[in-house]
Amino acid sequence: MSRQELLSPEGLRVDGRRANELRKISCRASVLDTADGSAYFEQGNTKVLVAVYGPREARQKGLVPHDKALVNVEFNVAPFSTSERRKRSKSDKRLLEVSAFVKQTFESVIQTHVYPRSQINIYIQLLQHDGGTLEACINAATLALVDAGISMTDYVCACTGGFIDETPVLDLNFVEESSIETPDLTVAILPRTGKVALLQMESRLRSDKLEDVMDLAVSGCKSIHKKLDQAVMAAATDLSEKLGH
Amino acid sequence: MLRSKSFVKRTRKGNIVRTVKEHYLRDDISCGYEQCGHPVCVKARQDAAEHGRHSVDGVQTAAPLSCTPRDSEKWGRHYLIPDTNAFINQIDIFERPIINNVVVLSTVLDELRGLSMAVYNRVRAIVREHERRWFVFSNEHHRETFIDRSAGETPNDRNDRAIRVAVKWYANHLSNTGIAALMVTNDEGNLKKAKEDGVESCRMDEYLAIFTEHPELLDMMGSVSITDRESGDSRWGGYPEYLSPVQVQAGIKAGMLVQGTLQIAAYNYLEGSIYTTFPDGKERSVLILGRMDMNRAIQGDKVAVQILPKSQWRKAPSAALVDEDEDSVPDVDEKKKSDEKAARDPAVVPGDADKSVEGRARKRARVAAEKSTPAAAGDTAADSEDGLCVKPAEITDETLEAEDGEITGRVVGIVRRNWRSYCAFLDPNFAPKGPRASNAPTSVSVLAMDRRIPKIRIRTRQVDVLAGQRILVAIDAWPKESRYPQGHFVRALGDAGDKATETEVLLLEHDVPYQPFTKSVRADLPSEGANWVFDPDRDLVTAGRRTDLRHLNVCSIDPPGCTDIDDALHAVPLPNGNFQVGVHIADVTNFVKPNTAMDKEAAHRSTTVYLVDRRIDMLPELLGTNLCSLMSNVDRLAFSCIWELDPDANIVNVTFHKSVIHSKASLTYEEAQNRMDDPSMQDDITKNIRNLNMLAKKLRKRRTDAGALTLSSPEVRFRLENDSQDPVDVEMKALKETNALVEEFMLLANISVAQKIYESFPDSALLRRHPQPPPQNFDNLQHALKPLGIELETGSSLALAQSLDRAVLPSDPYFNNLLRILTTRCMMQAQYFCSGTCTPEEFRHYGLATGIYTHFTSPIRRYADVMVHRLLHAAIDRQVVFGPELTDKVKMSEQSDVLNHRHRMAQQASRSSVELYTNLFFKGKTVEEPGYVTQILQNGFGVLIPSYGIEGVVYTSDKDKKDVPAVLQYDQESHTLVSADKSSSVGLFQRVRVVLQVDDKPVSANVSSMRRKLGLRLTEPQIPGVSMTPEELGALKAATGKTLSKADEDQVVELVTKHPEQVTTI
Structure with missing residues (x-):
C-alpha cells in the first residue's frame, strides 16, 4: 500500500509545518497546589503534567546516599492518552525506560549535594500522546523543578529531530515518529553552556547526517528554552504579585 | 494558526477510535505566479532565490506559473485548476505538453493519493518537469483557503467546496494581473455550485475545444458516462453487481472469500486463475472460467473470489486453446451468440454443455433463487438483487478437498484494479465502412495486443486515420451493463507492421521504461564526463581503501563488439604451487550513489534490455560503455574478488577489494581461444588464459558432478541462467571452451560473494534462488517419453542431469536437445529474494546445484548486482556509510519483486523482438x-x-x-x-x-x-x-x-541463432 508522504515536495509536513518548525508550545508552572513544584506542558497534542515533591526526608533511608539527594522519577501514561484506550502496567518496560532517561538527565543537573540524605520525587503524567514523549517530559520536569525551587546548574531543554527524504526535520509528531524509516533522535541540552545532557536514538541514521539533525534539534532546544524562560518569568511575576498583596 | 483535524477511523483490530491530528494553517504560502506582487509571494520568491530551496527531487519549486499563460477567447489568459476526477479520468490529456500553467491543489493531491497512486505519481511527475509550469498550491494549509467541514456535508462535498474556495482565492489574488483562474470539472453539481459562487469553471470537453489544432485531444477524453449502452440484447442482464468493499473485507476476514491477482491463461482469455493462500494456510490456485464468473475483472486485477460448490468445478484438466475466437464476431448483436459459442466450444470445456459458462450461470441463478435468504445477521451475504449471488459459505477443509476437478470460483469483488494503458488496434471486422460525418465520434471496439485483455470500446473521431495503426488506449470503467470495458484513445503509435512502431509496442507491452534519461539523471554523472580519469587521492587509493592492482596482467574476454565490459580476469601461479585468481567487476557503485536520481532510475529500470536492433540501457551510456567498462589500456575502477586456488581448483581463501586495474587486453572468445591453442604464444596473458582454462575445467567438472544442469545444445544453445555473459552468441557455439571459462569464474565469484554478504547481512542480503520443480511439472513429458523407453529422474538436479545425459536416441541426434529444451520448460523460474524472507533451506539454486547464489558480475546491466556491490562494500569496509537501503528487509524484498518482474519482462521483450524480426523476414515467403x-x-x-x-x-x-x-x-x-x-x-x-x-x-x-x-x-x-x-x-x-533463396536462408540462420533463447520459456 501507499506509504504516507511525510514531507511533500512543497516542503510541508503532514500537519502543515515546514521541516525546521516546532509544534505549538504552551506551558505553565505552578498548576498544582499540593505539590512543591508543578508544571503543565503542551507540545502540539502531546500534553504532560509534572509534580515535584521534595527535597524531603527520604522514605527508605537505606537507599539514600549520605552526601546527596536521591532523584526519583515516576512516569505514568494516562489510559486515555492515546486514541485507543489502554491501561499500562507500572512495570511496562517502555515507561520504566522513559523514567530512567529523565532520572539520568536530571541527576547531573540538580545540585544534589545541596540536599544530602533527602529525596526529590518527580511524578510525570502523560495526559495526551502525539509523539515526542521524552522531550515533553524533560521540558515539563525542568519547569516543575524550577517551580519547586530546587537548585539546578541550568535548565534542561529537550527536542527531537528526524530525517525524512534527505531532509532533517524538527520535533516529530506521532505520525512521523511511527514511520519505520524515520530515525528519531532526542537531544537534551543545557542551553547556557550548550552541553548535551541526553542523546538518545533507537533507529538507524546515516552517520554523516547525524550532525545536521543534531544541529537542528539543538536549535529547537534553544527555542524551547525561551518558552520555558517565559513561563518561569510569568510564574515569578504571578508569585511576586501574590506576595506583594 | 492551529486547527485540529479530528476524524473517526477503524483500527486494524476493528475498533472504532477517534484520531486527532494537528493541522497548521500558514500565511507564507505563495501563489506560484512568477511576478506576483503580493508581499507573501515576493518573500517566498526571495527565500527560494536565497536558499536555493530545492524540493526532494532536486527541482526548484519556486514560482513556476508563467505570466503569459494560454490565452483563449472565452476565458482570456488563464490558469487551469482541475478537480480530482478531471485528473483521474483525463490524466492522459494532462500529460500532453500542450497543457501547461496548471495549479494542482493539495486537496486534489490528497484525494488522488487515496484513489489512485498511479495517477498521483503521474501528476507528481508532470509537476517535476519545470518547463511544464505546473504548481502545487497547498490550499489545505493556507490560512485563507482552508475550510472546515460544515455540518451535514459529506467529505466529497467539502473537498469540492475547498477547490471552489481555492479557485476563487486565485481569481481574487490575481485580479490585477488580468489572469483568470479556471476550474475544470465534469461534475454537474460542482459546476452549478461554481456558477452560484461566481467561480469561473468549465467542463473538460468545453475546455479542450479551444485547442482547435489538436482535435485528437477530444478523443482522449475518458468516457465517464455510459451513454452508449449496448442495446439490442435484451436477454443479457448484465454482469452481477460487486460486493461493497466493506463486504469484501469482511468476507475475506471471515474466510468466506479469498483474494488474489487474476492471471488469464495466455492461450485462452476465458480461463483465469488466482494463486492464493487459503484460510487454512495452504496455497492453492483457483480457476475462474468464463466472462460471467470473471465478472469484469481484467488480467492483473486483485480480486475477491468466492469458491463455487464442488459440483461446478472444472473436471477436465489440461491446457485449452482458443484461436482468435472473436474474429468471427462482426458486431454487437452477434456477441451473445459468440459468448455461447465460446462457452460451448470444445476448446474451452470439452464436450459438456451443461458445464458451459452460460449453463452454469443459469443453473446458479436457479440455485440462488432457492437458497438465497435475506442478508443474515449483518453477514457478508451477497447482494441478492439480481438473484445471481449465493451466500458464500465459509471455506473449510471439507469444501476444498479435491476428489475430482480443480477448485473453481467466481469474482465477487475487486480489491484493486491494476489497469494500465494497452497497446491495441481497431478491430478490422468491426470498423464501420462507408462515408461518415468526419467530426462525429464513432464508437468502435479495439483489440489489445495482449490477448488476455478483453475488447475495449472507445469513441473516436478518427476511425479512418486509426485503422491499421497501433494505438494506445486506456480503460476508464467497466459498468455492469456493458459487455466490454469502456476506454479512451491515448495516442497513436504508428502503422502496424512498421518496425519502429512494433518495437515501441513491444516495449510498452512489456512495461520496459525506454524513455531517454532525464536531465536530473544525467546531472548525477561525473562532472568530468568522458574525460574522467583515475585519481589516487579522490578514489581513496591513498587512503588505503582501494587497492592498486594495476600491475596485474588482467584481460577481458567477451563476445565480439561488446562495449559494456563488466568483467576481467587474471591468474598468476604462486610460489607455493597454488594460483591467485582474480575476477574484476566494473565498479558501478562508485558512480551510482544510493538515492540519487540516477540510482532511482536504475532501480526502476532494473536491467538493460537487449532487442535485435537496439539496447535499452539501465545506466547512461557514459557509464555503461565508457567510465565503468573495463576497457584495455586505461585505468578503471573495479570491485575485485581474489581467490587462492590450489591446483585442483579448491578455494584456499578469498578476499574482496575495491581496486583499480589496468586491463592489458580486451579479447573476443575467438581471439582468446586462438591464443590458447597457439603453442608459439608464450606471453603472460596467454599463460594467464591457459591457467584459467585449466582451473575452469576442474571447477566445471566438480559442478557437474554436484548436479548442475546443462540444458544447452549445440544448435540452439540454452543455458538455464545466462549468468556470465550477454545473450549467447553465434561464436560461442564453435568455441565453447573460452566461453565456459569465463562463465565458470563468474559463477565462482557469485557464489563467494553470496556467502560473504549473507554472513554480514543475514537479514537483508539480496540472493538468487531457483526452487526445485515439483514432479508433476514433468508429468506430460514423462508420459510422452514412456513409449520411447526413457524415464527422467527428477528427484534431484544430479539425477536429472544424469538421466538427461542417458536419454539419447541413436535414430535422431536432435532428440536429446529437444528433450533438454522441453525439460527447461518444466523448471521453475529463478528469482531474486531478500535473505530475511526465506529459510536458509530455500536458498538453494537447483539449476546450478549450489546452496547459495547471487548476482555480482554484471552491475552495468543488472540492478541486482549494483545492490550486491553495495552490500559487499559495506561488508568489507567498516568506514562505509550506509542507510536503510541496505538493511531494510521490507524495502529489499520490494525491490527484489521489481527486479524479478523487470527481468522476466526483459526476457520476454527480447524474445518478442526476435519474433518480430523473424516475422518481418518471413513476410510473403x-x-x-x-x-x-x-x-x-x-x-x-x-x-x-x-x-x-x-x-x-x-x-x-x-x-x-x-x-x-x-x-x-x-x-x-x-x-x-x-x-x-x-x-x-x-x-x-x-x-x-x-x-x-x-x-x-x-x-x-x-x-x-x-x-x-x-x-x-x-x-x-x-x-x-x-x-x-x-x-x-x-x-x-x-x-x-x-x-527462400539460399542467401535469405543464411540471413535467417544468423538472425535466429543470435538469440537462441527464444525457443525456451522459463
Whole structure:
C-alpha cells in the first residue's frame, strides 16, 4: 500500500509545518497546589503534567546516599492518552525506560549535594500522546523543578529531530515518529553552556547526517528554552504579585 | 494558526477510535505566479532565490506559473485548476505538453493519493518537469483557503467546496494581473455550485475545444458516462453487481472469500486463475472460467473470489486453446451468440454443455433463487438483487478437498484494479465502412495486443486515420451493463507492421521504461564526463581503501563488439604451487550513489534490455560503455574478488577489494581461444588464459558432478541462467571452451560473494534462488517419453542431469536437445529474494546445484548486482556509510519483486523482438521445414522448427467451421491428438513437416495479421482436414512465387541463432 508522504515536495509536513518548525508550545508552572513544584506542558497534542515533591526526608533511608539527594522519577501514561484506550502496567518496560532517561538527565543537573540524605520525587503524567514523549517530559520536569525551587546548574531543554527524504526535520509528531524509516533522535541540552545532557536514538541514521539533525534539534532546544524562560518569568511575576498583596 | 483535524477511523483490530491530528494553517504560502506582487509571494520568491530551496527531487519549486499563460477567447489568459476526477479520468490529456500553467491543489493531491497512486505519481511527475509550469498550491494549509467541514456535508462535498474556495482565492489574488483562474470539472453539481459562487469553471470537453489544432485531444477524453449502452440484447442482464468493499473485507476476514491477482491463461482469455493462500494456510490456485464468473475483472486485477460448490468445478484438466475466437464476431448483436459459442466450444470445456459458462450461470441463478435468504445477521451475504449471488459459505477443509476437478470460483469483488494503458488496434471486422460525418465520434471496439485483455470500446473521431495503426488506449470503467470495458484513445503509435512502431509496442507491452534519461539523471554523472580519469587521492587509493592492482596482467574476454565490459580476469601461479585468481567487476557503485536520481532510475529500470536492433540501457551510456567498462589500456575502477586456488581448483581463501586495474587486453572468445591453442604464444596473458582454462575445467567438472544442469545444445544453445555473459552468441557455439571459462569464474565469484554478504547481512542480503520443480511439472513429458523407453529422474538436479545425459536416441541426434529444451520448460523460474524472507533451506539454486547464489558480475546491466556491490562494500569496509537501503528487509524484498518482474519482462521483450524480426523476414515467403512437436493442446499442437529456432502452433480445428467437430480429438490417456478413426495421431516428439508462412496481405486485413502471427500448416504426416495437401502446397508456392533463396536462408540462420533463447520459456 501507499506509504504516507511525510514531507511533500512543497516542503510541508503532514500537519502543515515546514521541516525546521516546532509544534505549538504552551506551558505553565505552578498548576498544582499540593505539590512543591508543578508544571503543565503542551507540545502540539502531546500534553504532560509534572509534580515535584521534595527535597524531603527520604522514605527508605537505606537507599539514600549520605552526601546527596536521591532523584526519583515516576512516569505514568494516562489510559486515555492515546486514541485507543489502554491501561499500562507500572512495570511496562517502555515507561520504566522513559523514567530512567529523565532520572539520568536530571541527576547531573540538580545540585544534589545541596540536599544530602533527602529525596526529590518527580511524578510525570502523560495526559495526551502525539509523539515526542521524552522531550515533553524533560521540558515539563525542568519547569516543575524550577517551580519547586530546587537548585539546578541550568535548565534542561529537550527536542527531537528526524530525517525524512534527505531532509532533517524538527520535533516529530506521532505520525512521523511511527514511520519505520524515520530515525528519531532526542537531544537534551543545557542551553547556557550548550552541553548535551541526553542523546538518545533507537533507529538507524546515516552517520554523516547525524550532525545536521543534531544541529537542528539543538536549535529547537534553544527555542524551547525561551518558552520555558517565559513561563518561569510569568510564574515569578504571578508569585511576586501574590506576595506583594 | 492551529486547527485540529479530528476524524473517526477503524483500527486494524476493528475498533472504532477517534484520531486527532494537528493541522497548521500558514500565511507564507505563495501563489506560484512568477511576478506576483503580493508581499507573501515576493518573500517566498526571495527565500527560494536565497536558499536555493530545492524540493526532494532536486527541482526548484519556486514560482513556476508563467505570466503569459494560454490565452483563449472565452476565458482570456488563464490558469487551469482541475478537480480530482478531471485528473483521474483525463490524466492522459494532462500529460500532453500542450497543457501547461496548471495549479494542482493539495486537496486534489490528497484525494488522488487515496484513489489512485498511479495517477498521483503521474501528476507528481508532470509537476517535476519545470518547463511544464505546473504548481502545487497547498490550499489545505493556507490560512485563507482552508475550510472546515460544515455540518451535514459529506467529505466529497467539502473537498469540492475547498477547490471552489481555492479557485476563487486565485481569481481574487490575481485580479490585477488580468489572469483568470479556471476550474475544470465534469461534475454537474460542482459546476452549478461554481456558477452560484461566481467561480469561473468549465467542463473538460468545453475546455479542450479551444485547442482547435489538436482535435485528437477530444478523443482522449475518458468516457465517464455510459451513454452508449449496448442495446439490442435484451436477454443479457448484465454482469452481477460487486460486493461493497466493506463486504469484501469482511468476507475475506471471515474466510468466506479469498483474494488474489487474476492471471488469464495466455492461450485462452476465458480461463483465469488466482494463486492464493487459503484460510487454512495452504496455497492453492483457483480457476475462474468464463466472462460471467470473471465478472469484469481484467488480467492483473486483485480480486475477491468466492469458491463455487464442488459440483461446478472444472473436471477436465489440461491446457485449452482458443484461436482468435472473436474474429468471427462482426458486431454487437452477434456477441451473445459468440459468448455461447465460446462457452460451448470444445476448446474451452470439452464436450459438456451443461458445464458451459452460460449453463452454469443459469443453473446458479436457479440455485440462488432457492437458497438465497435475506442478508443474515449483518453477514457478508451477497447482494441478492439480481438473484445471481449465493451466500458464500465459509471455506473449510471439507469444501476444498479435491476428489475430482480443480477448485473453481467466481469474482465477487475487486480489491484493486491494476489497469494500465494497452497497446491495441481497431478491430478490422468491426470498423464501420462507408462515408461518415468526419467530426462525429464513432464508437468502435479495439483489440489489445495482449490477448488476455478483453475488447475495449472507445469513441473516436478518427476511425479512418486509426485503422491499421497501433494505438494506445486506456480503460476508464467497466459498468455492469456493458459487455466490454469502456476506454479512451491515448495516442497513436504508428502503422502496424512498421518496425519502429512494433518495437515501441513491444516495449510498452512489456512495461520496459525506454524513455531517454532525464536531465536530473544525467546531472548525477561525473562532472568530468568522458574525460574522467583515475585519481589516487579522490578514489581513496591513498587512503588505503582501494587497492592498486594495476600491475596485474588482467584481460577481458567477451563476445565480439561488446562495449559494456563488466568483467576481467587474471591468474598468476604462486610460489607455493597454488594460483591467485582474480575476477574484476566494473565498479558501478562508485558512480551510482544510493538515492540519487540516477540510482532511482536504475532501480526502476532494473536491467538493460537487449532487442535485435537496439539496447535499452539501465545506466547512461557514459557509464555503461565508457567510465565503468573495463576497457584495455586505461585505468578503471573495479570491485575485485581474489581467490587462492590450489591446483585442483579448491578455494584456499578469498578476499574482496575495491581496486583499480589496468586491463592489458580486451579479447573476443575467438581471439582468446586462438591464443590458447597457439603453442608459439608464450606471453603472460596467454599463460594467464591457459591457467584459467585449466582451473575452469576442474571447477566445471566438480559442478557437474554436484548436479548442475546443462540444458544447452549445440544448435540452439540454452543455458538455464545466462549468468556470465550477454545473450549467447553465434561464436560461442564453435568455441565453447573460452566461453565456459569465463562463465565458470563468474559463477565462482557469485557464489563467494553470496556467502560473504549473507554472513554480514543475514537479514537483508539480496540472493538468487531457483526452487526445485515439483514432479508433476514433468508429468506430460514423462508420459510422452514412456513409449520411447526413457524415464527422467527428477528427484534431484544430479539425477536429472544424469538421466538427461542417458536419454539419447541413436535414430535422431536432435532428440536429446529437444528433450533438454522441453525439460527447461518444466523448471521453475529463478528469482531474486531478500535473505530475511526465506529459510536458509530455500536458498538453494537447483539449476546450478549450489546452496547459495547471487548476482555480482554484471552491475552495468543488472540492478541486482549494483545492490550486491553495495552490500559487499559495506561488508568489507567498516568506514562505509550506509542507510536503510541496505538493511531494510521490507524495502529489499520490494525491490527484489521489481527486479524479478523487470527481468522476466526483459526476457520476454527480447524474445518478442526476435519474433518480430523473424516475422518481418518471413513476410510473403513460404518455407517448408521439418519440425518437432513440442506441445499438445486441446485443438492444436506446438511445433519447433530447429533450423530457425521458431516455434508455432498448428491448429487442428478450423476456426471458420466451429460446428464441425475437430478432426483430431485430444486423448487425455496418452496426451496425444487422435483422429476419429484412430488412424493417425500426433504426440510429443513426433517429427513433422510444416509450411511456414506469414500473410502477405496488408497487416490491417484481419486480426491474426494484426497480431503478427506466424502461420504454420502441417504437410507431413498427411491428416485429412488438418494437413495441407500437396496440391495446395504447390498452389501456394506458385501463388506467392517466393520461396527462400539460399542467401535469405543464411540471413535467417544468423538472425535466429543470435538469440537462441527464444525457443525456451522459463
